[in-house]
Amino acid sequence: MILTHIEYFENKERPNFWKIEDINLNKMNLVVGLNATGKSRLIAIISNLALILQKKKLLTGHWKLKYKHDNNSYIYNLDIEKGIVEKEEIIQNDTKLLYREKDHGTILEIDTSDLIEFAPPRDELTINVRRDLKKHPFLELLINWSKHLHAYSFxxxxxxxxxxxxxxxxxxxxxxxxxxxxxxxxxxxxxxxxxxxxxxxxxxxxxxxxxxxxxxxxxxxxxxxxxxxxxxxxxxxxxxxxxxxxxxxxxxxxxxxxxxxxxGTRTILIDDLGEGLDYDRATRLTNLLFKKLENSNIQLIASSNNRFLINSVNIRYINFLKRKGHIVKSYNYSNSKEKFEQIKLAGLNNFDLFTGNIFN
Amino acid sequence: MTKTCIFVEGQTERIFLKYLIEQYLSPPTFTIDSVKLISNKLYTIKSSCSIDNTDHYFLIFDVSNDSKVLSAIIERSQKMVLYQGYTFILGIRDLYPNKKHDKTKVLNYIKQTLHNNGLSSTTRVILAIMEIEAWFLADYSFFRRIDDCLQVDYISQNLGIDISTSNPEDYNHPSKVIDQVLTLIGSSYKKKEKDVYRICHRLDYAKLCLDQDLHSRVPSLDYLIRCLNEALDINNR
Known part of the structure; x- marks a missing residue:
């Protein structure tokens, strides 16, 4: 399973509201941005989700994920407020496999194609209370993803x-x-x-x-x-x-x-990649890492504010974060193709995402 | 005194520019220094002892593979103009590896980037079409100065290329054309330092700098000379 898109928010209509929009992911990814734009927080919301799916925590937050597996596209929406699972939804292509609000919901049984009503406890994810390899194999995708996610702070x-x-x-x-x-x-x-x-x-x-x-x-x-x-x-x-x-x-x-x-497929998250290394070694480490993992069964999501390191990776792998108040917007090849092409054509380095007034 | 920094992509441009300036401004009332960026550190290639009593000072800034010309300009030129007394900034790069049909788009993006960074008045970027070697081919007579047998007819007979009538901006890889021609005498052009010196030493710079017919055929070369004049403040003298 490969994550392809993330949106997230927490504390809506409160002073500490925070939202991150339009993260589009490839197999290899480098999340970049100035200090205090939300890079580490993005890494944390992904690793926190894995902990929630493994029943290790039940953190407040609203996740909207898109992911791919075996040529199928999925959407997973999860809203948790103060220990209560407000909403949970899984859609495969255009088919709704699961819809749940608080303590009632419906889930598709794949073997019979029946849509079954169920009443989950408010403080548990459907994923954790309805596991069944035959009837709901789609739940296993997320469980396996969370088990095989490794998060590191460089x-x-x-x-x-x-x-x-x-x-x-x-x-x-x-x-x-x-x-x-x-x-x-x-x-x-x-x-x-x-x-x-x-x-x-x-x-x-x-x-x-x-x-x-x-x-x-x-x-x-x-x-x-x-x-x-x-x-x-x-x-x-x-x-x-x-x-x-x-x-x-x-x-x-x-x-x-x-x-x-x-x-099996795995996900590796690395926060602050290259931090503490000199220019040359940080660049070489990044090159090596991206080259090594490119043809592996691993999805890499790394973050950095080292602008020289940003230059080492393909511009298509970059999510450039900019924060305006409480909202973090990601600029990437999927949502800003023309601007990214402009960087390539004008003969700019990737790090001019920071310096070149490209997204102003 | 004018003080100009010329950002170039690599060794070929650095060597060519040095020859061009030396020939264009002869007799000398100028100074040329060269620096190269390696692993984000600057190395002096050749430094003049003093820039006193000079009318024109040039720093040829080779960004090598560490950076790109426009990025280096954005990063450094504003400080150079504000704090180091530079009066003009030039950048020289190839259109390659972009495609020829991207030329207008590339030029517009460069213009827009310079504008967005407040550099429009002091900075010009010259795009060689497709490679700087197109400017070498603008004076194809250097071939016979390398070897007398490399006459236009001989090249045409052996390679099917008429270097006297072809527009050097039409070649997709001008460097490969030079390599092909030199292969006829058992030699080659692989962009090595000695390869570049061998050609730059034999170019007719008067023709490259002053021949108006040539400039109308090779607009990128014409723009290079116009930008150089602008840097030298020649039109305002």
Missing amino acids: SGVKPNEIIVPGSPEALLQGLNTVPYLLSKGIENNQFIDKILKDFKAIGYPIDKISIRQQQMPNGLSKIPLVMVKENDLKCATEQGSMSQGMFRALALLVIIEYIINQE
Whole structure:
């Protein structure tokens, strides 16, 4: 399943009203915009939706999603207000599969083509209370999507912070769990070789990655620490001594290499991609990431306000956010084809979306 | 003193422009410096010792592959004019990889972009059709100065191209035409530094700068010279 469109709002008719309009997505996406336009918030509303679908949270918000699967187009509308599911709707092409308001609704049974009335609890999603692979297989699409969505904050990781994963699934929870992920794959030469190759390609020539088990005080279990041996250094560098940019890039490459080898379609969200890296390495990392994932089974939605990085990707992959008061509008190739073509034809860089007075 | 910054796409334009200015403004009362942008850092290619006692100062700013000419102009030119005393900004780029039929659209977008950024009065962007090598072909006599056998008839017989009557703006890839012609003497044109010097050293700049018939046939070259005159404030002297 691939997300193709997002609209979202919250707190309508209240002072803290916030809305984001017309996000059009491809398989590969870079969300750009100046500070405080809503990039991180967009990443959060997507990851929050996944948490809601997994019953981990019930957050207030109004989502309108469009997505594609097996040549079918779907719309999913979800309105939640203060813990109550106000509305839920799934449309496949032109067929309404589900319509629900608060505690009553109708749902299509695919095997019989019957439209069945049902009465869900007000505080539960239909998706969570009516799962049935035979009768409502369309619900599984969203469930699977939410299970296989991985959200990372590139700027939120520090070399001297490690998160101990509480379960196997939590291994992919954040970039700070990477030492555990790496210790799991350290014996896999193919896996390690690919990371070495990628790390070298973005400007960090290293000849070895290893894990050192650090004994913790007071009888706590050992924690793994990442060590890298740079080509031009005689000693290995422990993760706590790595620069933030270097560790972030390494952690991201490890996690991407791991996910890319997993089965099924997946979604990766990366906030603040390239933050903390120098110009050259940020550009190389972005190029590598987009190239690596382009032919994979992964949908990438990354955000950045690094204007040089924006130049590294195809202009068709860009959602350029502009905020006017409480409303964030996205400009992208789908809704602003002429303006985007203008950038290409005039011989402008993608980052002139910021500087070239294109959308004024 | 006039102070002009010329933003160019790469090495070929930088070398050609330096020759052109040197020949056009001879005898010298000018200074030319060149810088190149690599990984968002500026490197001096050749710097003059001093710009005192010069009538015209030029900075040829090679944006290389790191940026695009119009982007570099938007990013830097306003500060150059306001704080560094630049009197005029020129930009030179190829129409390629855009298609020939996009020419009017491209020119309009450039004009609109300059206007939107408040740069219309001090900045001109010249579009080579399709590549800067079209301006080399405007003086096709450089071929026989490279090798005497590369006469118009010989080229025509071997390649079916009459370089004396063809309009260089009509070629889709002028650089490939040059390469094809040089292949006749076992040589080539691959846009390498030595390839560009070999041609630029042999061009007739008086013809390129002053031949009005040629200018009417090759409007992009005519516009380049008119913009250069504007930068040099020649018409107001």
